[in-house]
Amino acid sequence: MELFGRRAETAALDRLLDRATDRAGSGLVLWGEPGIGKTALLEYAVGAASDATVLRCRGTRMEAGLAFAALHELLWPVLDRLETLAAPQAAALRGALGMSRDPANRFLIGAAVLSLLSGLARERPVLVVVDDAQWVDEASALCLGFVARRVATEPVAVLLTGHEDPTSGPWEGLPALEIGGLADEDARQLLTAIAPGIDATLADRTVQAAGGNPLALHELPTLDRETDGEATLPASGHPVPVGPRLRRAFCARAEALKPSTRALLLLAAAEGRGDRHVVHRAGAAWGIDTSAWDEALRSGLLHASGTRLEFRHPLIPAAIYDGSPFAERQAVHQALAAALPRDATMQRASHLAAAADEPDEDVAALLEHAAEECLRRSAGPMAASALRRAAELSPEPADATRRLAAAARAAWHAGNAEAARQLVEDAERLSGVLPVVRLSGGLRGILEFAHGMPERAHHYLTCDMAAVPETRRAVELGTVAVRAAWSAGRSDLQQEALQRVRAVDTAADSAVSGLMPVLRNWWSCYDVTGEVTPMARDLASDVVGRLGTVAWELLPPVPLVQAWGIDGGLLDVLRVQAAQLRRRHELTALALVLAQIAVLDTAAGRWGAAEMAAAEGLRLAEEVEADHLATQSRGGLGLLAAARGEHRAVEEQTNRMLQVSVPRGVRALSASAYWIRGRAALFDGRPQEALSDLLCLVEPGHEAAHTTFALLAAPDTVEAAVQVGSSDVVGFQVAMVQEWAQRTGATWARTAGHRLRALVEGGSAAEASFRAALDVAGAGAQPFEYARTRLLYGEWLRRARRRADASTQLAAAAETFARLGADPLRMRALREQALTDRRAAPLVVDPPTAAGLTAQELRVARLAADRLTNREIAAQLLISPRTVGHHLANVYPKLGITSRTELARIDLDGDLRLS
Template structure:
């Protein structure tokens, strides 16, 4: 049928399809009330995309509880293309589609769907159509949202229809187009097309009643044609009444069969037939139902002509009739369909019912085993509603809260915990949820408050393993807050946990005590004796992520050893279980270790994925950790703008909540960015905050890491007052831990403290002999040594060190420091005697005088020039005093007019 009054909408669809034909894809959500014409626009797009591969599915109310149901319908026509995918993606998608027992992590499934669709699009454009997206199951919705947000560079269009404004929900970031009613002129044309020869009175009544809704215009005109009732039904209740009246005109067996079809909601014709057979519905009944025009059968599927018909028939039935329909459908289901049976029986329940609640709880457990956390949450909530006692309802709500947290929905978890505590009390919920309140507070709240919750909850949880997990997170929260006293308090609680009969746990407790002993000044613990390559690593790889300390602290002790392997094992386990918030935290820590090992691309990928997961989970602290890793990487690359963006994001979260570890990381990254950009005074202003006990960014661990940067900035800025204290801090830590990186850093700081004296060289060489695995810091050390050698006029030795440093910086992508190394390297070169003198040489300028003059011509002050060239402002003045007579000028203003790029020629005056 012709579309009336849809010129603007059709132009949008035509534009999307045209851009896709040229390789630029997009997603679009068409939303509006039922019957407004969304499906008609979808059909137009399908017809217009004649050269495209079309993949279609429709959301249904019943299948909204079945993970990947919509994805199954969408991809089944191209399931043979699974063989073209990488093995992990193919396995994940087979598991999601029910073709294997493989457990499917949501993000791997999403990546597999994207790869599959992109592969199809290499041959011709792809149109993905999802009608009634409000009923799409959550697992499919996440995958489809993942796909729609990533097709900008592919010839793929993803079209979805929704009843509500998608400003919130799975489609919230996609472009949306509101589909509204048609104008009166177009409405009249539509009625005339639906009922040829309709008189003006019928057209007028229909247009007035329908309010521009195309379905209402067609249905009302059809229903009224030939009717003696001249009172037009209104849109809404009266339109639904019109549909119910059509159903009411059918025989009782046909009405019963129609009600079964509305209650079933998945369009499973065979299930409706089995349930209908219990009520005596035979072939003649089916014929009557299909002749009504309200429903049609295609193969083994049943489809209503429009969702409004389903709603009208179902809502119009009495509650006892709906109960009977759901019970009949539950009885007709196969024995292994636990979830579907549970939901049908819950729809039939008219009050508390422990038997149905227990069945729903069993279904939720199955969902959790399939990593279908969001469905489990809804199922447990419904089980709580049907629970006869407050204790059972609270228990199920607490389990739902835990499932919501594991699934990355912190806000929902908090709300469920509040409801559970209102039913059965705070202490009971602590036991039932495993101390979830403290974990939520740790993830996105105030760390000192999280510490209080967790320490209290240790005594409430029923087993030693969970108590030690909570205690470990409590110590971690205190470390994040920069509170050694609270950290020690929580550590004592961990030590006090009885591990009788828990052999594996008894082995872990000493390790945890050592790891968390950063502020234990008693000296009784010697973590340098730890061996993370021992069997302890294997034990940690299967333990909870909560037992792992933050990577910066492990790095400070120099015992990271096999921790990266442990984290990767943890990440794989969390992916399989679809525990998004925990996975984001592990990815953030993995990124730090990859960054320290020089695997910058891997670090960036892990931090970016962790940031996305943390944002979706509402885990603000984890998101800030990911920003911290990306900020550290940006500083090393010399990208000051990115550093400013990431650190601003960190401080917006960390400062109001008192998360000093995050605030300290932000100030550290800003200081490093300024230092690498040749702004030592600005760098020093940020870096000195880390050791200032009253500052919001004060944190001992990060002050230790920043010591090498602080001393370098202080030396360049001529502020030697800080140097000795920083050297002493590092040497004391080296004696305590004997960590290789700390010994190297101590020699490096001592070399900087020695300045230009010969004693500095011994310290530089000692530092180079003991350098660790971080190639970036190794290159920085060689750069510092090369600069010292150049100032000592040992040009050949300096060239070697500087060239090596520049090569490493180039490989890593550290742009600013590579430029600095190359500038220093250029200053070590002597012009060949046979070479014709250049303009600078002809004027008698040395290489250093030329650099000073060029920077002065760019209007830099003597101090700024000194900072860039690592010389004193007095030396800059001396060089300029030599430059002026050689160039025949007398002032800095004349120097600014000299074009150094054009052979020292004088620029014309303005």
């Protein structure tokens, strides 16, 4: 039938298909209320894509909890193409589709589907059609969202429909088009096409009641003829909500059928998966014969294709099911449960649970067993839902509490911290706090820590260590409590937690007993007061290596590992942890680990990998609505932005970090934000601003005061202080780094100690310190910091008039900064290098020299035009303020101006004409 009033929508679909044909694929979500015409637009797109391979599936409420159900339907026609995929991808996809026992790795599955579609698209364009995406199971939805966001260079179009605006969830980021109701004139044309010769009065009342909904326009005239009309189609007033009227319309259609046919429709509606064999077996027990099937199919409400059943519109099964008495629904679910094979545990349990109207331990136990199977398949959300329903059906409060606690842990591992928190609270209301602590393994403290409430988390965790039955879990809770205290910057709480960890009796658990010396040495060697117990580097490295075999909760925070200088070992451990968490689909923990990987990759000079890890961690954290974890990923992105000179990104990321961390008292994150701001200002040539931010890290009582970050930021603090002449700051900072280097032998601290001493020393002693910094074994493993040392050394050599040596250091520094993308320091190195060889200067500054400015005068003029003071310019160029004034006195007459105000209006990067 012709589409009325959909010119804009069909044009959008035509553009989507045309772009895909031109290898500019994309996704599009059509969304709007049920019956608004989304499916008709899908059919239009399928018809318009006559030269494309069309793959389609439809979400159903009953299968919404079955992992990869929609993906199975979508790919069924092309399963023979699995052999064309790389072996790991093919194995993962077979596991997801139930074709093997391979683990269902979500990320490999997404890559496999993308590869499969790309292979198909090499032969002809591909159109992926997903109807009723709001009911697609979570696993399939995440996979399809992954694919739709990555087909920009493929002849692939992904078209989805749903009820809600896809501003969040699996379709987030995809283009969306809201499908609204038809205008009255278009609605009247459609109605006339549906019911030729319809009475004008009835047509007006139908258009008014339908509110532009095409499905209502199809159904309401029939309803009016089958009822008295006046009760359902008001003659005046505003359009009424379409949903209830359509349900009544569909129910009226069903009421016209014989009882056995209505029973068949109810069975199909309750089954929800479209399995014709199951419905047939259940119906046979009710005496539903061939005539009932024939009538149901003739009615147009139900269609059959092979072994699949499908209602003409999703509102039909909803209306039939909701409009049936509970007793009938109860009997239907019992019949369906009996018709299912014994190994369909979850489906049987779901039907029996839907039929239960009072506590039933047998059904609750079956649900619990089904949930255990889901957990083995990493289907956490489904397991949590089953366990919650099992708790509702549990006759005994103790059983209900146990199942609620298990549901909370399943929800937590699935990344739904808010659901986990609610389940813990429900269990506590039922049986009190301590039983839930024991059953959940102290989950309440972990939830508070993940939420970013470190002091409250510390309180719960230290209290709950004695309540959990497992020794290993007690150690894990205690270790997280130490970490929570560290996050809060509370040395007193950290010492308290350390004492509790030491007091755990691990003699009965050999695995934990062997781990305890490692944990005790690790956490005992450092506290936030700065007191350090020496620990040999081989033992320190062993700490990290041994932790690679345990839960993520036992891993130390990355800044602390960096302070010890053993971050290389931790990076390997974190990568293993990330792979395990991906396999288990534990999104919350994965977001945390990715944020830490990003920081370590940044330090190691793998900035591209760091950005990918931080961005993925941020996306996952936002998906599970964990703003505290999102803040940690923002720290990684901010660290990169500071080095790249991306001022707006630095401001955005640090502002959002502080909005979360300051109210919750997470000083570690607040300190990270201030450090990022300080580095950004320092690299941008604003040392006074940098020093102001960096000194907050050592200011007692400040929201960003944190000893670990103060130590790590000391090299930046000293450099800024030297540039602005704040000698009172320098001594303490240098001593702090040198003392740490002596106690730990950390490579970064030894390198920084030499570099900082060079900055404050003069004469030949400075050169010896610079050389010592560059010669520290392993210093090159952090290329950005190594290049910073070379830059400072090169600047010192230039001032000592050793131009050839200076050029060597500066060129090497500039090459590293260019490779990393650290533009501010790259430009600084190039400016310094130009000054070492004045013959090279015109190559860098051709246009300005045409106006008669020397290379150094141009540098001074540019900085003055940016409103830097003479002292700030002197600090950045490593000359005296008096020399700056001398250069400006030469610049003004050469440019024909008399003030800085006029200087700011000159384009010093172009032809030196007034802008």
